[in-house]
Amino acid sequence: VRNHIRQTFLPYVRKHITRDHVAYTEFKLEQIFTESLDFVPLADPHALVLPPDPLDTLAKSLRDLDVSFDERLTTDGDTIHKLKSLLKTTVYEDRELRSEACWREE
Numbered sequence: 001v002r003n004h005i006r007q008t009f010l011p012y013v014r015k016h017i018t019r020d021h022v023a024y025t026e027f028k029l030e031q032i033f034t035e036s037l038d039f040v041p042l043a044d045p046h047a048l049v050l051p052p053d054p055l056d057t058l059a060k061s062l063r064d065l066d067v068s069f070d071e072r073l074t075t076d077g078d079t080i081h082k083l084k085s086l087l088k089t090t091v092y093e094d095r096e097l098r099s100e101a102c103w104r105e106e
Contacts, residue, residue, distance in 0.1 A: 043051040
């Protein structure tokens with residue numbers, strides 16, 4: 001009897017009583033996005049002056065901040081010598097730069 005009731009009512013319960021929450025959420029989000037959201041312009045279309053450039057506004061706000069610091073970087077002579085030897089450019093040696101020569105090597 002239990003199995004017969006299950007087989008009889010299970011399709012009805014799955015169709016009418018239970019809900020697929022993923023499909024329901026996707027359906028409701030689609031309704032919200034299509035029906036109730038509107039485009040909001042970044043600037044007033046009826047303004048008489050152009051809006052300020054965001055980069056100019058950022059630069060002005062950073063200029064107003066006090067970001068100065070008095071830190072001196074110090075290192076020993078061996079480190080400076082090693083950096084100069086590793087980062088030495090070949091401009092003074094009348095040769096082409098390594099960045100140009102690497103394209104000619106095979």
